[in-house]
Amino acid sequence: MKVTGMILAGGLGRRMGGVDKGLVEFQGRPMVAAVIERFRHQVDELLINANRNAEAYAEFGYHVIPDAMTGFAGPLAGLQTGLMAATNELVATVPCDSPFLPEDLIARLKTALEASEAQLAVAVTLGQAQPVFCLCRRDVLPHLTGFLQQGGRKIDAWYGTLKVVEVDFDDEVRAFANINTPQELDAAK
Numbered sequence: 001m002k003v004t005g006m007i008l009a010g011g012l013g014r015r016m017g018g019v020d021k022g023l024v025e026f027q028g029r030p031m032v033a034a035v036i037e038r039f040r041h042q043v044d045e046l047l048i049n050a051n052r053n054a055e056a057y058a059e060f061g062y063h064v065i066p067d068a069m070t071g072f073a074g075p076l077a078g079l080q081t082g083l084m085a086a087t088n089e090l091v092a093t094v095p096c097d098s099p100f101l102p103e104d105l106i107a108r109l110k111t112a113l114e115a116s117e118a119q120l121a122v123a124v125t126l127g128q129a130q131p132v133f134c135l136c137r138r139d140v141l142p143h144l145t146g147f148l149q150q151g152g153r154k155i156d157a158w159y160g161t162l163k164v165v166e167v168d169f170d171d172e173v174r175a176f177a178n179i180n181t182p183q184e185l186d187a188a189k
Contacts, residue, residue, distance in 0.1 A: 002089070003043045003090045003135065004086035004087060004092070005039055005093075006047045006049050006086075006093045006094075007036065007047070007049065008078040008094065009032060009095075020052055020053050020056075022035070022096030023056055023057075027099075031096060031097060031099055032096045034099030035097075035099055035101060038103055039094055042103070042104075043092060044088055047064075047085055047086070048060070048063070048065070049082060051067055054066065065085050067080075068080055068081050068084055069148060074155070075132050075155055076152070076155055079091070079136070083136075083141040084141065086138055089137065090113070091135070091137075092105075092106055098133075098177065100174060102172045102175040105133060105169075106135060109123065109133075109167055110135055116165040117163075120162050120165075121134060121167050122134045122159065122166055122167065123166075123167055123176065125169050126170060129156070129159075129166065132155070143161070144158065
């Protein structure tokens with residue numbers, strides 16, 4: 001099955017001082033460029049979910065889509081947007097602030113998803129889920145929409161209602177490092 005990839009860049013960047021994290025300079029270019037470089041070859045279609053600076057994100061050459069919901073509803077709103085826009089039956093998400101994401105992320109998630117016949121596969125490191133690194137079946141869209149309409153925002157709570165397979169990435173723990181603050185950005189450089 002083919003995969004649509006969605007880079008989640010729709011947040012407010014509160015811990016980064018309110019700046020758009022995906023556009024923060026990292027190693028001489030916007031951080032999202034590093035994410036695109038590692039992610040684009042793993043998926044058949046790439047989309048970017050952004051609620052601000054759409055023109056800047058569009059310069060990377062991919063379709064930019066804001067959340068279908070208003071009010072910066074979090075990563076589940078970005079996933080919902082990806083599920084709505086995807087042309088493929090599988091949809092993967094990664095955050096815009098993880099420039100070291102595994103280059104075999106989708107292959108490993110897809111293998112586990114198909115083998116277990118789960119609805120969603122999520123990366124796990126050292127026993128801790130990395131919930132925005134996921135691959136799910138597009139047919140979960142109505143279920144997710146209902147969850148959001150009822151006020152649900154917690155990604156773990158929604159995952160708890162699905163058949164989920166956790167995929168161990170203990171061999172690539174550092175690949176899941178998020179850069180959320182100016183201090184983390186300095187440390188990553």
